[in-house]
Amino acid sequence: MQTSTEWLIEKWAGTAGPALAALTGLRLQAAAGGGCAPAELAGAVAWRQETDAAPGSVIWVTAGPTLWRRLGQAVLTAAGLDDAADDEIRGSYLEALQQALSTMAPLIGSRVGREVNLLPGRETDAGSESGMDWTGLHLSDGADDWGCLYVAYSPELEEVLGSDPPPGPVPEPGDPPPAHQNGSAGSEPAARAIPGSRTLDLLLEVELPVGVSFGRTQMRVKDAIKLTTGSIVELNRSVSAPVEIIVNNCVIARGEVVVVEGNYGVRIQEIVSREERLRTLF
Template sequence: MPEAESVLVKDPLGWLTETFAQRLSEALELTTGEAPQVVWRLEDSTQPAEELLWREHKCSWGLQASFWVGASKLTVGEIGKHVLRAAGIETAEDVEIETSYLEVLGQAFSSLAQELGARLGVEVVLEESQWVSGPGEKAHLAVLELTLGAGPPQTLWLAAGLESLEAIQATREPDQAAQQATKQSLDEVPAGALAESRRQSPSVDRICRKTLELLMEVEMPVSISFGRTQLPLRDLLKLNTGSIIELDRTVNEPVEVIVNNCVIARGEVVVVEGNYGVRIHEIISREDRLRTLR
């Protein structure tokens, strides 16, 4: 990394990496019930020596930005299996393991976007993620080491573009000024009054509830599955108006309610004011939901 850039990048990349490490740890604790040990460091090399699977996470706040996470195939598998084992699933297909890994990353980046928005003072919109060959040419790197249970540390690489880091860097001075003003104000408050103020400050539970209330406003796409089947290509080419496709479900079997490619409930089809609806008969357990990931 050029010396002129290192002065600019060091603080924002450190903040970004530390925040992502915290949010990743929280996401893993939420899905497995166990918080991993996470340590991180900034990396001077432009590219890691080993071959990695890179996932690009895009977000925007007036600026189109990308952040990348790289991991070896072994690390992707270990994290995915760790999540599934916590749900009681010892044997899983590769797609289920990969999906579990991506869900953890998605949760971490969703929380990171909120932190970034609070720092920038704007709304940060998290967009789609995708597999890519590697981070951008001007990306700066950090390394995270995760220890899951009694297993060996798993290495993740975090990369961010220079333009994104410059935007984060630009917020540092106002933050420092605010911290200094807060410190001066606290110095002028009598010790007894300060203790009383701390006693009456919002609890962690109350803050968590407010965060949860915000998440409750997020709209999720819901779809209903009547059944599935597989057809040879020759039969697909023969389909025409009036053709009938037989599904793998009888008329008496319940339909599936699907959210984010995961079956969360089953029920029966009803009609509500001229529109189709579903009356829920069964809520799927967390373990079964993980098994239905596709």
């Protein structure tokens, strides 16, 4: 009989694969493997992900150095960066992992019968969680085996996964189905979404304003009120310096200005690291 954790890793394989494929632009596939402990701890990256499914419910994911470097570099290559430092590759891997883990929350929610969210996670020392029951998530691109993500769950999460979900209200005959269980008529794509929560699908449809910054400057009020037609304002950026791409008041990339079918565009040359993004909030 399939255990609750075996069910979860099998379902996660079906959502993590497409999430990683979207980030890398590759035909990445994920498949649930049997029980196996991390084999390569030297240089491995371990992540501790808490959830609000129950107090103490935690997911651990460990990747060997070969896998996390390959996956992180694939994300950067998809963004046009072929040469990156280890810290950038590590950061890109962790961002990709968190994107993949975000698809696990609706799966847990469908199991326990309520919405489950991921809480802030953090890196931890590989091998610190000894004695855990590990299972594998094998990644491949159809032609090449990339390696295995090692996944373990806390006893608290295993307990809540193994419990029966609370029964929902029984509708009276003739009552319309609840709004949160029924989309608009004929909405087949919504019906095929991950059961338990449509939050991720809704977020993916949100439109974000994208802006380009050619530079900034500061001036005194007495100079600003003198501006008129034909005035020139000098910016703190040279002609050869890359422009900044801004999403949600945050610089996410830099590149050069190009012309695309008569319109201005930007060719991305650099993806800003997470640390630098925090320092460049507008």
